[in-house]
Amino acid sequence: MGDTAAGLLQILALLVLLALVYVPLGDYLAAVLTPARHNRAERVTYRLIGVDPDGQQDARSYTLAVLGFSAVSIVVLFAILVGQAHLPYSRGLAGMPWDMALNTAVSFVTNTNWQSYAGESTLGYTAQMAGLAVQNFASAAVGIAVAGALIRGFLARRTGDLGNFWVDLTRVTYRVLVPLSVVFAVALIAGGVIQNFAPDHTLTTLAGGTQTLPGGPVASQEAIKELGTNGGGFFNANSAHPYENPNPVTNFLQIFSLLVIPVALTRTLGTMLGHRRQGHAVLAAMAVLWGAALALTTWAEVGTHGLAPQAAGAAMEGKETQFGTWASALFAVSTTGTSTGAINAQHDSLTAAGGGTVLVHMLLGEVSPGGTGSGLYGILVAAVLTTFVAGLMVGRTPELLGKKIGAREMTYVALYVLATPALVLLGLGVAMALKSTPDAMNNAGAHGLSEVFYAYASAANNNGSAFAGITVTSTFFQLTLALAMLAGRLAPIVLVLALAGSLAKAGPVPVTAGTLPTTTPLFVTLLVGVILLVTGLTFFPGLALGPIAEALS
Numbered sequence: 001m002g003d004t005a006a007g008l009l010q011i012l013a014l015l016v017l018l019a020l021v022y023v024p025l026g027d028y029l030a031a032v033l034t035p036a037r038h039n040r041a042e043r044v045t046y047r048l049i050g051v052d053p054d055g056q057q058d059a060r061s062y063t064l065a066v067l068g069f070s071a072v073s074i075v076v077l078f079a080i081l082v083g084q085a086h087l088p089y090s091r092g093l094a095g096m097p098w099d100m101a102l103n104t105a106v107s108f109v110t111n112t113n114w115q116s117y118a119g120e121s122t123l124g125y126t127a128q129m130a131g132l133a134v135q136n137f138a139s140a141a142v143g144i145a146v147a148g149a150l151i152r153g154f155l156a157r158r159t160g161d162l163g164n165f166w167v168d169l170t171r172v173t174y175r176v177l178v179p180l181s182v183v184f185a186v187a188l189i190a191g192g193v194i195q196n197f198a199p200d201h202t203l204t205t206l207a208g209g210t211q212t213l214p215g216g217p218v219a220s221q222e223a224i225k226e227l228g229t230n231g232g233g234f235f236n237a238n239s240a241h242p243y244e245n246p247n248p249v250t251n252f253l254q255i256f257s258l259l260v261i262p263v264a265l266t267r268t269l270g271t272m273l274g275h276r277r278q279g280h281a282v283l284a285a286m287a288v289l290w291g292a293a294l295a296l297t298t299w300a301e302v303g304t305h306g307l308a309p310q311a312a313g314a315a316m317e318g319k320e321t322q323f324g325t326w327a328s329a330l331f332a333v334s335t336t337g338t339s340t341g342a343i344n345a346q347h348d349s350l351t352a353a354g355g356g357t358v359l360v361h362m363l364l365g366e367v368s369p370g371g372t373g374s375g376l377y378g379i380l381v382a383a384v385l386t387t388f389v390a391g392l393m394v395g396r397t398p399e400l401l402g403k404k405i406g407a408r409e410m411t412y413v414a415l416y417v418l419a420t421p422a423l424v425l426l427g428l429g430v431a432m433a434l435k436s437t438p439d440a441m442n443n444a445g446a447h448g449l450s451e452v453f454y455a456y457a458s459a460a461n462n463n464g465s466a467f468a469g470i471t472v473t474s475t476f477f478q479l480t481l482a483l484a485m486l487a488g489r490l491a492p493i494v495l496v497l498a499l500a501g502s503l504a505k506a507g508p509v510p511v512t513a514g515t516l517p518t519t520t521p522l523f524v525t526l527l528v529g530v531i532l533l534v535t536g537l538t539f540f541p542g543l544a545l546g547p548i549a550e551a552l553s
Contacts, residue, residue: 059504
């Protein structure tokens, strides 16, 4: 079988498998986000943290709960990383420097999982499991909880109630993330991913040198790393490491697992709203953006575009031979479209067109299909903006899902749209103005600019992948990227919950002949167009100086 046929069959198999689980998983998530009864483990948890599971929270209370939980999580994880030398199973490793520990704590709590360190030589098993893996669960659950709160905002009728954050967090973790992670971890172990507490082994290579091979509880972390769209690898090479991703079967499972929850959440949207076609319309918009990015990246990587690929006969630099260009492109597009950030190939070695495409894929706002929860609430905000633009064109007050969109709602939407681009462009501008930045860049010219651009785009969009040619271990990069990750996560969440609270206090608007249908191909086209237009107008100058200039050179 040729590479093209194998690549197309892999994409087809992925789509079929996602379609098979779409309805059951999406409906199950809707049931989890619609609390009726609480099981024993959940009731024990509520008693321990002093929460009334039947109590409701308005936007302010829900927001404060999210912010408070995130702040405590950062402090706890920071303490674990700095003090890991005093923990069991530390493998004799020292604690992280304070600036790297702060960057890493913020990174994992915000579902970014940006890593400026090599996991196998920096962290012990306790820090990996009790620190990073715990936040992989928690940060994913927070995203789904916020998405659920926004859906309840559309459903509420003059109440202001958005649910209970602590209930959402607990139920999503216990009923969705933990069971799915166990299943996927077992599947990965069966596929060859390691899971042990073995000490490091130093071996003699065929060339007569020495090589240290670390072990560790990799499969258990790998499962939630992908399912929670986290992306932080146990090893520095991430999913390009043979212990994390040993063969094409595990590679396929990882791509599927990082897509499955964000895709299924569109079904959850339709089920909770009682309007399944609305979920299908949102999924269609996500699919168009994901499919276009996949087509462009695959074309750029499979074809011999550029002088180096033409000379070599293929664009295989930075790619695993066993995966090839097709699977590498599929992984790169899926991981940048879901805020995962895991990699099975070095994005810095992608062709100019391929690297530029995955950069733009992040800059779309991580909505194709986006992270766990964050992708859904991100594209719903884009849908509000789309109805506003459509309303301007026909001279009507915009409406969406039975709610009138007024000045207050559009203020929240406008701030949401501006928040992440401001962080990306401000970080890029400040970094490029420093005299020390060229020393941190592995490449000069357009590609060097792309490395810095990619770093701040990845941080502010909570993706976590990198053009790894740039060295970001200086205090400046540690702190500014941490700030971009923190603000890029919490500012949109605050604005989404404010929007949800405003919608929840509003009454329903009856559907009339003048109401814009939001389940038609026309609306999907408008939604995709608005997302592309906002991204293009915001980032085109930077893209022109970076990947576009490199592709044309």
